[in-house]
Every structure is written in C-alpha cells, then in structure tokens.
Amino acid sequence: MTTTSSTRPAPPSPPDAGTTAAPRRRSRTSARWRRPNVPGGLGAGVWLVIVGVPLYFLAVTSLRASGAYLADGPMALPSSLTVGNYITVLTSQFPRYFLNNLLVTVACVAIVIALALPAAYAIVRSRSRLVSTAFSVVLLGLAVPAQAVIVPLYLMITQLRLYDSLLAIILPTSAFALPLSIVVLTSSLRDVPKELYEAITIDGAGTVRTLFSLVLPLSRSGLATIGIYTALQAWNGFLFPLVLTQDPAVRVLTLGLWDFQGQYGTNVPLVTAAVTLSLLPLLVVYLLGRRFLLAGLTAGAGK
Amino acid sequence: MSGASHVDVARPGFGWVVPALVFFALFALVPMLGLIYLSFTAYDGLNPPVWVGMQNWQALAGDQLFLDSLRLSGMLTLLSWLLQTAVALPLGVYLAGKQRTRAVLAAIFFVPQLMSGAAIAVLWGTLFDPNFGLASVLGPLVGVPDGNFIGNPSLAFYVILFVISWQFMPFHTLLYQGATRAIPESLYEAATLDGAGRWRQFRSVTVPQLRDTIITSGVLIVVGSLTYFEIVLILTNGGPGTATRILPLHMYIEGFRSFQMGYAAALAVVLLVIGTALSLVITRVTGYRQMTSQREGM
Numbered sequence: 299m300t301t302t303s304s305t306r307p308a309p310p311s312p313p314d315a316g317t318t319a320a321p322r323r324r325s326r327t328s329a330r331w332r333r334p335n336v337p338g339g340l341g342a343g344v345w346l347v348i349v350g351v352p353l354y355f356l357a358v359t360s361l362r363a364s365g366a367y368l369a370d371g372p373m374a375l376p377s378s379l380t381v382g383n384y385i386t387v388l389t390s391q392f393p394r395y396f397l398n399n400l401l402v403t404v405a406c407v408a409i410v411i412a413l414a415l416p417a418a419y420a421i422v423r424s425r426s427r428l429v430s431t432a433f434s435v436v437l438l439g440l441a442v443p444a445q446a447v448i449v450p451l452y453l454m455i456t457q458l459r460l461y462d463s464l465l466a467i468i469l470p471t472s473a474f475a476l477p478l479s480i481v482v483l484t485s486s487l488r489d490v491p492k493e494l495y496e497a498i499t500i501d502g503a504g505t506v507r508t509l510f511s512l513v514l515p516l517s518r519s520g521l522a523t524i525g526i527y528t529a530l531q532a533w534n535g536f537l538f539p540l541v542l543t544q545d546p547a548v549r550v551l552t553l554g555l556w557d558f559q560g561q562y563g564t565n566v567p568l569v570t571a572a573v574t575l576s577l578l579p580l581l582v583v584y585l586l587g588r589r590f591l592l593a594g595l596t597a598g599a600g601k
Numbered sequence: 602m603s604g605a606s607h608v609d610v611a612r613p614g615f616g617w618v619v620p621a622l623v624f625f626a627l628f629a630l631v632p633m634l635g636l637i638y639l640s641f642t643a644y645d646g647l648n649p650p651v652w653v654g655m656q657n658w659q660a661l662a663g664d665q666l667f668l669d670s671l672r673l674s675g676m677l678t679l680l681s682w683l684l685q686t687a688v689a690l691p692l693g694v695y696l697a698g699k700q701r702t703r704a705v706l707a708a709i710f711f712v713p714q715l716m717s718g719a720a721i722a723v724l725w726g727t728l729f730d731p732n733f734g735l736a737s738v739l740g741p742l743v744g745v746p747d748g749n750f751i752g753n754p755s756l757a758f759y760v761i762l763f764v765i766s767w768q769f770m771p772f773h774t775l776l777y778q779g780a781t782r783a784i785p786e787s788l789y790e791a792a793t794l795d796g797a798g799r800w801r802q803f804r805s806v807t808v809p810q811l812r813d814t815i816i817t818s819g820v821l822i823v824v825g826s827l828t829y830f831e832i833v834l835i836l837t838n839g840g841p842g843t844a845t846r847i848l849p850l851h852m853y854i855e856g857f858r859s860f861q862m863g864y865a866a867a868l869a870v871v872l873l874v875i876g877t878a879l880s881l882v883i884t885r886v887t888g889y890r891q892m893t894s895q896r897e898g899m
Contacts, residue, residue: 335695335698335799338691338694338695339695341691341692341695342692342695342696342703342706345688345692345710345770346706346709346710348767349709349710349712349713349767350709351735352724352725352728352767353709353712353713355724355728355735356724359727367733368733371738372728372733372734372735372737372738373735373738409624413620413621413624414621416613416617416618416620416621417617417618417620417621417622419613419617420613420614420615420617420618421618423610423612423613424612424613424614424615424617424618425612426614426615428615429614429615429617429618432615432618432622433618435622435625435626435630436621436622436625439625439629439630441824441876441877441880442629442630442633442873443824443827443828443872443873443876444828445828445830445849445852445869445872445873446633446636446828446869446870446872446873446876447628447629447632447633447635447636447869448853448856448869449636449639449644449856449862449865449866449869450631450632450633450635450636450638450639450866451628451632452646452856452857452862453635453639453644453650453862454628454631454632454635456646469628470628470629472624472628473624473625473627473628473629474628474629476621476624476625477625480621492610495610496610499609499610499611503611504611505611505612505613505617508611509613533717534716534717534718534719534720535717536717536718536719536831537830537831540831541853541857551717551719552717552718552719552720552831553719555717555719555720555723556719556722556723556835558723559723559726559727559835564733566727566730566733566734569723569727570724570727572723573716573720573723573724576716576717576720577715577716577720580715580716581712581715584711584712584715588708592775595714595772595775596772596775596776596779
C-alpha cells in the first residue's frame with residue numbers, strides 16, 4: 299500500500315522522541331492519521347451495513363402492520379407506520395416477563411454488591427492468610443463456566459424446593475457474577491492511600507464504620523462497574539432460567555422472546571416489536587451512562 | 602508514610618469474606634464437585650442418582666453424536682477466533698481514531714452488544730426465515746435460490762458462526778479500540794521519522810503493541826465459543842439433523858430432553874476440562890502470565 303524506503307522495523311524506543319515531539323505538538327493527533335484511511339473506511343463501511351441493516355430492519359419492521367410486511371417484503375420502505383405491534387406485545391404476558399427480569403436483575407445486583415464489597419475490603423486490608431487463600435479461590439472461580447454446573451445445580455435447586463421460583467435464577471446468577479465483581483472491586487480499592495484509613499481510625503472508626511464512611515464512598519465507580527456488569531448478566535441470562543424454571547409465572551424476558559417466536563413466528567412485525575422492547579432498557583442505560591456501561595462490560599477482560 | 606504516626610488501624614478479618622465465599626462455594630464450587638460425582642451415576646432428574654461406575658464414560662467413546670459435536674465445537678471455536686480477530690482487530694484500530702465519524706460508527710457498532718443472545722437469535726431467525734425474511738430476497742442473489750440457509754446442512758453451521766460473531770464482535774472491537782488508544786504516540790512519531798507508512802506502522806507498531814489484547818481476546822473467544830449455546834438452540838436447535846449440534850447443546854439435549862443427566866454430567870466434565878486446558882495452554886504458550894512488557898526500554 300505504501301512505498302517506504304526504510305527496510306528496518308520501527309525501533310520501539312527512540313531516545314529523541316521527547317525532543318522532536320515538542321515542536322510538533324499541534325500535529326500530535328494528525329501525525330498518526332495524515333491522509334484519509336481508505337481501506338479502513340471501506341472496511342468500516344462494510345461492517346456498518348452488516349450491523350446497520352439488521353438494526354434498521356428491527357426498528358422499522360416493529361412499526362409495520364403484519365399484512366403490509368407480508369405483501370411488500372422484508373426490506374420495502376414502509377408505506378405506513380403503526381404502534382399496534384407494541385400494543386399487542388404490551389397486552390400479552392410480556393409485561394410480566396419484563397417485571398420478572400427486573401426483579402431478578404435488581405436482586406442480583408443487590409446480592410453481589412452486598413457480598414463483594416466487604417470481601418474486597420477484607421482482601422485489600424486484612425493481614426490474615428486465610429483471606430488471601432479465599433482470594434485465590436475467587437480467582438479460580440473466574441474460570442468456571444455455567445455449563446459445567448448446570449446438571450448438579452438442577453439437582454440442588456430441586457432438592458432445595460426452589461425449582462420454578464425467581465430465587466432459582468437469582469442465586470446462581472449472583473454467585474457466578476461474584477468472582478469477577480470481587481476482583482474488579484479489589485483492584486479499585488487498592489488505590490486508596492493508607493493514610494485515609496489511618497485518619498479515619500484516629501477519628502475513632504472501627505471496621506464497620508470504615509466500610510460505610512470510607513470504603514463505600516471511595517469505591518463508587520467500582521460499584522457502578524460491577525453493578526452494570528451484574529445487571530447485564532442477569533438481564534440477558536438464558537441458561538439458568540431455561541433449566542431451573544418452567545412456569546410462565548416466573549418466566550424472564552429471554553425465555554419469553556423465544557416463546558414469542560414459537561407462538562407468533564410468522565408474525566414478524568410482532569416478534570421484532572418484542573425484541574425491540576427487550577432491548578430498550580439497556581439502550582436507555584447506554585445513552586445515559588455510556589462510560590459506566592462500557593466499564594461494566596469490559597470488566598471481564600482484565601485490562 | 603504520614604510522619605512517625607503509628608496508628609493501630611482496625612483491620613477486617615476472615616469473617617468479612619465468609620459470606621461471599623460461602624455463597625460462591627454453594628452455587629459454583631459444590632456443584633462442580635457434584636458434577637464429577639454425577640458423571641458416575643444414572644440420574645433421570647426425578648429419582649435419586651444411582652451409582653453406575655464408568656458406564657457413562659464408556660458410553661462417551663461409542664457416541665458418534667458426541668464425537669461429531671466435539672468436532673463441530675472445535676471448528677466453531679477455531680473459525681470464530683479467526684473471524685472475530687480478523688475483523689475486530691483492524692476495526693478497533695480504525696475506531697481508535699478520534700474523528701467524529703469514527704465515534705459515531707463506534708456507537709452504532711456497539712448496539713448488538715446490548716442485546717441478549719436470545720434476542721439476537723430471534724432477530725436473525727426472522728432475517729434468515731426462508732419464507733418471510735431477508736434471506737428470501739438475498740438468497741437467490743448469492744446462489745441459494747430457496748433462501749433456506751438455516752435448513753441447509755452445509756450452510757447452517759456458517760449461519761451460526763456468523764451470528765455468534767455478530768454478537769461478540771462489538772466487545773472485541775472495544776477491547777482493541779481501548780488498547781490501541783493506550784499505545785504511546787511517540788512510537789508512531791518515531792516510525793514516521795523512519796519513513797514508515799500507515800501499513801508499515803500497523804504491522805510493526807500497532808500489532809506488536811496489541812499482543813496482550815490479542816491473547817486476552819483470544820482466550821475469551823475460545824472459552825466463550827466452547828460454552829456458547831443459546832443462539833444455536835434458538836436458531837437451528839442443533840439441526841438440520843445434527844448438523845449444528847455443538848458440544849454444549851449435545852449436553853443440554855442429553856440432560857434436559859432425554860433426561861440422561863448422568864451422561865450429560867460426563868459431557869460437562871469434558872467441556873470443563875477442554876475449556877480449562879485450552880485457556881491454560883494459550884496463556885502458557887504465549888507467556889501471558891509473565892506479563893512481559895511490550896515497551897521495554899521506554
């Protein structure tokens with residue numbers, strides 16, 4: 299693509315980088331991308347079609363009448379738009395699934411925060427060897443996939459008589475969000491200077507007050523990260539509800555969508571309206587708090 | 602070090618981690634031990650498990666569906682790693698630029714990540730519907746006259762591969778975007794002084810600097826594709842026939858449709874062992890754990 303006379307690879311450590319950078323500071327950002335990146339732009343354009351077309355289809359089809367969809371074909375420009383599909387979905391079992399999803403998500407976030415915060419505080423501040431052993435167990439737990447425990451979990455949940463309850467979804471979902479949440483909180487708490495702990499001790503605070511007056515306020519962004527991470531897991535969870543529940547009364551959205559597709563498979567506009575509604579809450583969170591959402595999402599990548 | 606103050610700071614003890622530890626052990630570690638036990642039993646989900654020794658394990662070797670599912674899972678893992686890396690890496694590098702158009706593109710590209718696997722499978726199910734979907738329009742243009750991608754044994758697998766990649770691409774693109782932004786500008790300035798063009802900079806600066814991210818993303822893809830199953834369940838249900846019955850789906854069908862839960866436990870052990878072994882091998886071979894600096898001498 300480019301003709302370059304230099305045949306040696308770019309050395310990673312130019313000693314003169316600092317001196318040459320100074321007069322060129324204004325062009326810092328443009329030094330990297332001087333000319334328009336044609337292949338990059340083309341590639342991104344192709345991907346835009348692959349992502350954009352289904353999303354456009356989703357949004358537009360959900361607003362079309364089912365008859366018009368069948369008559370005009372899937373990609374036709376809609377002649378008239380209707381919210382009828384949304385009304386049909388909202389008067390079905392859908393609101394109940396939505397509420398169940400909300401309950402599961404809120405409960406999981408509450409459990410994970412309540413358990414992870416004291417644990418992370420202890421891991422960072424304790425001198426007990428047992429605590430560091432506990433931390434190793436947590437690290438080990440990062441690698442356990444949900445599939446690996448689903449059969450014994452089914453046995454356990456039925457033995458505990460929790461089958462077909464929201465608790466059957468909440469308990470394992472929270473447990474599986476716990477290791478990563480503890481790791482993320484621990485690393486964010488490590489940055490708190492020890493002088494702050496000393497200061498609050500001089501103030502007469504014990505461990506409990508330290509947790510609430512110092513650790514809690516200082517770990518707010520970490521808590522937001524693990525809260526969103528857990529909420530995403532819970533909101534979009536599929537395997538635990540699939541295997542541990544059956545009753546429509548405790549059905550969550552993901553299973554509800556699948557059910558919807560089976561029931562109204564040929565009524566594409568109705569199905570797309572249900573999918574759009576299930577996506578809406580996360581879309582709102584995304585628009586309001588993009589930064590926190592991204593942090594919660596990439597929490598698993600350990601960067 | 603605030604002066605010579607020797608404050609006796611109150612420190613939390615082991616008791617503070619006990620609730621989290623017990624909770625996690627109860628729903629993740631205890632079941633994992635239970636899994637090994639169950640793999641030596643016959644268990645139908647209703648009656649108590651009965652010890653049958655090696656029976657499930659011997660059955661594995663003769664189960665052609667298991668061997669096929671293993672091969673399918675292996676292929677899916679390898680191909681999704683190739684596809685997702687080949688697209689997400691350059692895309693992430695491109696989106697690392699600060700231009701406004703790229704910021705807008707990044708925001709759009711991210712949306713699939715907000716959708717549940719179930720929602721994505723249902724959406725693509727309607728798109729791939731041979732009668733009412735986009736596939737009925739586009740199929741004839743790409744050599745599939747009936748538009749029936751999902752019902753075709755040799756194409757269904759690639760539909761699965763594509764949809765799974767569609768779901769996870771935003772996440773990996775985001776990883777590469779973030780990692781690219783963290784590459785020091787001075788490296789590019791030096792490369793520019795050396796006369797390196799954009800392609801040369803990408804090859805000699807960007808890609809080597811992204812090594813850790815390539816490994817992180819690779820491990821997540823490998824372990825993820827091994828255990829992934831809701832898209833396959835909803836989109837093809839393992840079919841047509843058994844053309845897309847990957848290992849986790851085989852386990853689910855054996856366990857929760859045929860109620861051979863002891864056998865399903867043995868399949869889950871295989872899944873767990875392969876997943877753990879693969880991520881160990883990847884991290885060892887690539888020296889990821891040593892966390893060697895990519896910016897030596899800076």
